[in-house]
Amino acid sequence: MSVVSVVSLASTGFKEIRGKHLHYSKFWNVNDSVSNKIKLSSRNGMFLLYTPAFLAGFSSFWLFPDEGLRFFYVKSALTIHFFKRIFEVLFIHKYSASMILDTAIPVTLSYFISTVTMIYAQHLTQGYPEPPIELTYPGIVLFLIGIIGNFYHHYLLSKLRSKNDKEYKIPRGGLFDLVTCPHYLFEILGFWGVSFISQTLYSFSFAFGTTIYLLGRSYATRRWYLSKFEDFPKNVKALVPFVF
Template identity: 70%
Template sequence: MFLSCVTFPPPPSIFMTAMSVVSVVSMANGGYSETVGKHMQYSKFWKVNSQKSAAKQAKVSSRNGMLMLYTPAFFAGLSSFWLFPDDGFRFLLLKSALTFHFFKRIFEVLFIHKYSGAMTLDSAIVITLSYFISTSTMIYNQHLSQGLPEPSIDLKYFGMIVFLLGIIGNFYHHFLLSKMRKDGEKQYKIPKGGLFDKVVCPHYLFEILVFWGFAFISQTLYAFSFALGTSFYLMGRSFATRNWYLTKFENFPKDVKAVFPYLL
């Protein structure tokens, strides 16, 4: 079976098996919710149908909220170097990739992103826990895989290539987004440059590559499950974003796809 050739045998842990299932189901459900208009309350388009309810909820600034999202996961990755210092080269690659990913996100929050609103505190807490738990679980699952037979097809170096492609492409398109507005501007514009002429959310496309990079480096069932769930979720957000642009801008080009150039 192909799956057994590319993944470690599942560790004897009911918790890890359950988390693998939960990650796919919960993230896929989140992606479906985005496509039908039930948005997480931290994006530009959730406000359309939620202004009254949002007014009653505690909020944090977008900048502080995004720092809150990524910092615990970053420290989870950083602490893994101390908690699991000698678990092999594959584990070192995974720890490094996860830690660098969230370091990059914190760097973007502090120095790249432009902000125009706030996010609700309860949504910030949910997303923060999701990032922290998924990162910690991926690291712990890799630790449990030590001593198990290696997959017959080694994908860790391919995973590093996919991860680097994703992290560079994601950063580049976040940079392009940040240059759309001058200081003090808050109005939304149609993004230009890079792959924005082909897909509405190329930063999500490259983020999907980042998580598949984690999966190929790790080659554990949980990492693949979380990458699949993340793909479903970000595809849902991409479809929701495209619909938002179509309703917001009459001149939005209809041939721009949601996620994959020329396809979807």
């Protein structure tokens, strides 16, 4: 599963760079005909994406009780992460497009299977010696920085539009003045935080694969903004300030 996670996420990231996008957000109808495909409202599609993974994290407290403090932190971090996403879907995000069912189903399965596998991998560590280098508490700090930064920049994105406004605008404020996708940057930090807490091969593999995918997604997003807005600042990078 560690190999599958890295290969699938990295492959999807490279596809984003080549222009073959997952059909959601601003890329929902780019380059491909979607007129004959089943569409969901963006709100319903995003809700579908995150709910099974949240339920997997939430149910793990009942399925695997009393298996140590590290396991408790891993379960808590994953459950909080997907609860935040559902909260944003319902109360923060503003929507302008649809989501293709053909995209929603594999992404939903990806989040769900990854969450289940990360939790089960942690369960399998029970009875083994603790890692020689303790990264749990640096991981908690990194996770909190990631989830707070991600939420803040999602909030800034939501403020770009009024209630009935469907047009995309150039994001401003926070790290948007330096990079196109700071919300992706903080999401990466959050998953590396979970990896540090967990310290399993699978959590590391998932964080690494997610990093490659979001590198590709952010690169494609910057390219999209440059194509749509003549006044988009050329010095604004894709993901990492002053670097990429």
